[in-house]
Amino acid sequence: MSKCIIDGREVEFTPGQNLIEVAKKAGIDIPFFCYHPGLSVVAQCRMCAVEIEKMPKLQTACSTVAAEGMVVKTKSPRTAQNQKAVMEFLLINHPLDCPICDKSGECDLQDNSYRHGDLYSRYTEERRTYLDLDMGPVIQKNMNRCIHCTRCIRFGDEIAGIREMVALQRGNNTQISTVDGRALETDYAGNYADICPTGSLTVKDFRFKKRVWFLKKTSTVCEGCSRGCNMEIHQDANVIYRCIPRENMQINKYWLCDEGRFNFQYVNDENRVVAPMVNHSVSDWGLSIDQAKKVLMGKKIAVLVGSDLTQEEGSHLLEFLPKHFPGSPIFHFGTPGLNTAEKDGDADRILKRKSKTSNLHGLEKLGFQGFDKMPKEINAVLVIRGGRAILPDLKGLVAVGLGVFMAPQVEEFSVILPGTSFAEKDGTIVNYEGQAQRIRRAILPPGQCKGLSEVLMMWVNSKSSSGAA
Amino acid sequence: MGTKILSKKFYNEMIQLEPRYPTKVALLLPALHAAQDEFGWLSPEVMEEIGSYIGIHPAQVREVASFYTMYNLRPVGKYHLKICTNVACCLRGADELVSHCEKKLGIQCGETTKDKKFTIMEEECLGACGTAPAMMLNNDYYENLDVVQLDELLENLE
Numbered sequence: 079m080s081k082c083i084i085d086g087r088e089v090e091f092t093p094g095q096n097l098i099e100v101a102k103k104a105g106i107d108i109p110f111f112c113y114h115p116g117l118s119v120v121a122q123c124r125m126c127a128v129e130i131e132k133m134p135k136l137q138t139a140c141s142t143v144a145a146e147g148m149v150v151k152t153k154s155p156r157t158a159q160n161q162k163a164v165m166e167f168l169l170i171n172h173p174l175d176c177p178i179c180d181k182s183g184e185c186d187l188q189d190n191s192y193r194h195g196d197l198y199s200r201y202t203e204e205r206r207t208y209l210d211l212d213m214g215p216v217i218q219k220n221m222n223r224c225i226h227c228t229r230c231i232r233f234g235d236e237i238a239g240i241r242e243m244v245a246l247q248r249g250n251n252t253q254i255s256t257v258d259g260r261a262l263e264t265d266y267a268g269n270y271a272d273i274c275p276t277g278s279l280t281v282k283d284f285r286f287k288k289r290v291w292f293l294k295k296t297s298t299v300c301e302g303c304s305r306g307c308n309m310e311i312h313q314d315a316n317v318i319y320r321c322i323p324r325e326n327m328q329i330n331k332y333w334l335c336d337e338g339r340f341n342f343q344y345v346n347d348e349n350r351v352v353a354p355m356v357n358h359s360v361s362d363w364g365l366s367i368d369q370a371k372k373v374l375m376g377k378k379i380a381v382l383v384g385s386d387l388t389q390e391e392g393s394h395l396l397e398f399l400p401k402h403f404p405g406s407p408i409f410h411f412g413t414p415g416l417n418t419a420e421k422d423g424d425a426d427r428i429l430k431r432k433s434k435t436s437n438l439h440g441l442e443k444l445g446f447q448g449f450d451k452m453p454k455e456i457n458a459v460l461v462i463r464g465g466r467a468i469l470p471d472l473k474g475l476v477a478v479g480l481g482v483f484m485a486p487q488v489e490e491f492s493v494i495l496p497g498t499s500f501a502e503k504d505g506t507i508v509n510y511e512g513q514a515q516r517i518r519r520a521i522l523p524p525g526q527c528k529g530l531s532e533v534l535m536m537w538v539n540s541k542s543s544s545g546a547a
Numbered sequence: 548m549g550t551k552i553l554s555k556k557f558y559n560e561m562i563q564l565e566p567r568y569p570t571k572v573a574l575l576l577p578a579l580h581a582a583q584d585e586f587g588w589l590s591p592e593v594m595e596e597i598g599s600y601i602g603i604h605p606a607q608v609r610e611v612a613s614f615y616t617m618y619n620l621r622p623v624g625k626y627h628l629k630i631c632t633n634v635a636c637c638l639r640g641a642d643e644l645v646s647h648c649e650k651k652l653g654i655q656c657g658e659t660t661k662d663k664k665f666t667i668m669e670e671e672c673l674g675a676c677g678t679a680p681a682m683m684l685n686n687d688y689y690e691n692l693d694v695v696q697l698d699e700l701l702e703n704l705e
Contacts, residue, residue: 241603244610257606258591 082148097139097150098126108152109161109190111168111275112227113140116332117236123227125164125190129154136160158194165195168225171206172276179223181277183290187225208253214261216336217270217279219254224278226252230270237333238264239427254278266428268339269332272322283340284320296520297324299507301386301436301466301500302338304422305429306509309334311342311501311520318342318501318521329509335429344465345499345521349484352525355494363495363526367533367540370478370493377458377476379403383446384463384481385412385435388505388517391530392437392444395462398534403460409449410441412467417448422510431510435467436500440508461491462530465499480533496527503529553596557581561600571601575611579618588619616670623666624659626704629683632669635676640693644680645669647694651701664705 079090082100089104096119098108111123119141127136131149136156151157169191176182208221226245231254234243242263246253256262262270271281293312300307300321307330309321321342323334344350354366361369381399383392399408409417412435416422419442422433433439442448449470452459458476461469465482472490479488481497488494502523508514523529528536551558560581561574568574578597583589589612591605598605612618619627628648632641645656648667652660659666675681678690682697689700 241607244606246610246613248614255606257609260606 080144080146082144082146082150084150085152091144093143095144097128097137097142097144100144101139101150101152106152108139109194110140111186111190111225112229114229114232114273114332117229117232117273120228120232123164123168123225125161125168125194127157127160127164128152129157161190161194162196165191166199166201169195169199170201171222172225173205173222175223179277180280180285181223181274185277186275206250211255211259212261213256213259213279214267216267216282217262218282218285220278220280221253221255223276224254225276226254227275228254229273229275230254230279233269233273234264237269237428238266240264243270265336265426265430266333268334268336269323272334273332281320288314288319293319294520296501296518298501298518298520299436299515300334300338300341301464301507301517302335302341302434303425303429303431304419304433304436304438304510305329305431306436306507306513306515307334307338307429308515309338313501313521316521316524318345329513330429333429337430341466342501344482344484345501346524347484349486350524351483351485351488351494351496352527353496354526355491355496357492358489363528363536364540366493366495367536370495371537371540373476373492374458374460374478378455379406379458379460380452380456381406381408382449382459382461382463382470383408383410383441384461384467385410385433385438385441385446386464386466386500387437387441387462387530388503388507389437389440389444389514390505392441392446394531394534396444396446398538402537406460407453407456408446410438410446411449411463411470412438414468414470417450418442419510433510435464436509437507439510439512440506440514443508443512462497464497480530482527495533496523496525497533498523498527498529502527551596552590552592553582553600554585557585558600572603574601575603575608576615579608579612583618588622616668622659622663624664626665627683627685628665628667629670629673630667631671631673631675631679631681631683633672633676636673636680639679641680643694644682644692644697647697648701651698 081088081090084101084104084106087104089100091100101108108126110126112120121138121141126139128139129151130137176188210219210221213219230243235241240263242256246255268281271279292314296311298311300309308324308326310324311318312320321339323332325332353360354363356366356369381403383395413433416433419439422431425432459472461479463481477491478493479491480495482499483494500517501520504519505517506514507517564577565574582593594608595605598608630641630645649655652665654660656667656669673681675690680692681690682692
């Protein structure tokens with residue numbers, strides 16, 4: 079293993095690694111703005127410049143590849159002086175609006191200013207100001223706060239594959255923009271806000287809803303498709319405010335699509351059924367389970383299992399269903415027109431998959447059959463799902479639902495037993511590559527929603543006899 | 548794409564130029580020049596058409612066109628005065644030339660006269676520091692200028 083010396087410590091590295099990455103591995107932080115491990119290196123912010131022995135000038139750590147025996151000083155007076163100068167330069171035009179800036183608390187500029195900046199600025203002239211053009215429904219731009227790191231431009235070009243965000247004008251007048259304020263076209267726009275090192279690009283959905291330091295973070299996995307992107311749920315007082323991507327180099331690297339990012343919104347939706355319902359009126363758990371059994375009694379039942387359920391829930395159902403619904407066909411469902419794992423594929427070149435549910439491949443492994451067409455003799459269905467599997471057409475059938483439903487979806491259901499969404503339960507999901515990942519509970523279920531295993535227990539223990547014919 | 552705004556001549560020129568460059572994206576600068584020769588300025592629609600011809604996002608065309616001061620993103624007058632105000636010219640009295648022009652034509656820098664005849668713009672270095680102060684009138688250079696010469700020049704144009 080090759081070695082170099084950073085701040086007097088011997089650090090091992092793999093050839094080709096840049097100094098920021100090598101130092102990070104040794105626990106030494108080199109400050110930077112324009113560098114991002116998932117994007118190309120441009121070395122234009124100059125913040126990461128460090129002193130390297132035998133080199134006359136400071137070198138940018140992001141663009142300098144570690145070499146055998148290299149002696150790097152990241153905390154020398156020359157380095158610190160440069161960092162101070164860069165900070166002063168970047169803050170010349172940056173407004174001092176941290177108290178009302180949504181990025182405050184997780185802002186690279188703020189953090190680096192605190193760690194490396196000077197207390198004073200010599201700038202007394204007027205600051206550059208811009209009138210902002212719109213950027214579409216996802217991103218809010220505030221050009222005054224921009225430090226021209228061009229991360230967003232490179233993200234668009236290299237990851238999202240569309241050069242829609244560009245730097246207009248040049249030099250001091252540079253302005254990050256789309257054409258005449260056109261809406262962003264990419265489905266990955268949320269990432270623009272994630273990688274912005276200032277409050278220049280923020281997510282409209284999250285803006286001014288919550289100060290970031292109040293958010294509690296739960297590491298989990300997105301349930302938006304069969305990719306299984308790693309992400310964090312940020313919540314406070316049992317309300318989810320946002321989801322952001324979590325690094326996983328094998329699956330989603332640093333990114334998350336907008337569909338997955340904003341998927342959590344149904345969890346807090348006001349239309350969500352959060353109490354047991356019998357024929358459109360609120361009931362209690364015991365009565366509604368009895369009623370569910372009653373309406374299914376003597377019917378030819380099919381059981382539809384959403385492929386947004388976890389492996390654990392799937393296994394429970396495989397034990398429960400044959401006992402309590404003997405002879406009833408069991409199908410998994412989730413995405414219309416995609417009823418086997420074989421039909422799943424990439425929906426774009428980046429992350430999205432065709433299957434709009436997270437655990438299609440897992441349930442298939444457990445032995446569930448895909449739903450194609452309702453068998454002819456069937457006249458009742460039991461639907462069990464999380465919140466995302468798309469309901470097939472159930473017209474004319476007696477239906478009992480167990481899981482997360484929005485009121486307009488289930489108007490024709492006889493009984494609804496409210497269940498838990500992906501954010502309210504622990505479990506395992508299996509992505510399209512067979513990678514099993516844990517999803518974690520971030521919040522408590524709202525209202526009277528109950529986890530699947532608890533509902534099944536109540537079903538088993540309730541007094542009236544089983545629902546099957 | 549509906550009807551094309553750019554002429555057949557433009558497209559013929561592009562077809563001739565294309566083999567000169569390693570990639571089609573490299574055709575962007577000459578394409579912008581050719582389009583500007585045709586219309587005098589680059590309208591959003593023209594840039595859109597160039598983008599779709601070269602196969603890049605219109606935002607990228609805008610980025611390049613706004614970077615270079617030689618491309619006019621707004622209509623300009625018949626006579627386009629570009630006066631260099633960089634260091635060498637500034638030391639040799641370029642500011643005086645600019646304010647003289649502004650007074651004489653009754654417009655500010657960056658503006659066009661009402662009769663669409665004159666546009667004045669400040670230019671970064673024209674590369675004529677040895678013969679400062681320098682000015683470009685449309686595509687011609689005028690060097691070692693002073694107020695008298697400038698007056699003479701403008702009168703001949705009017």
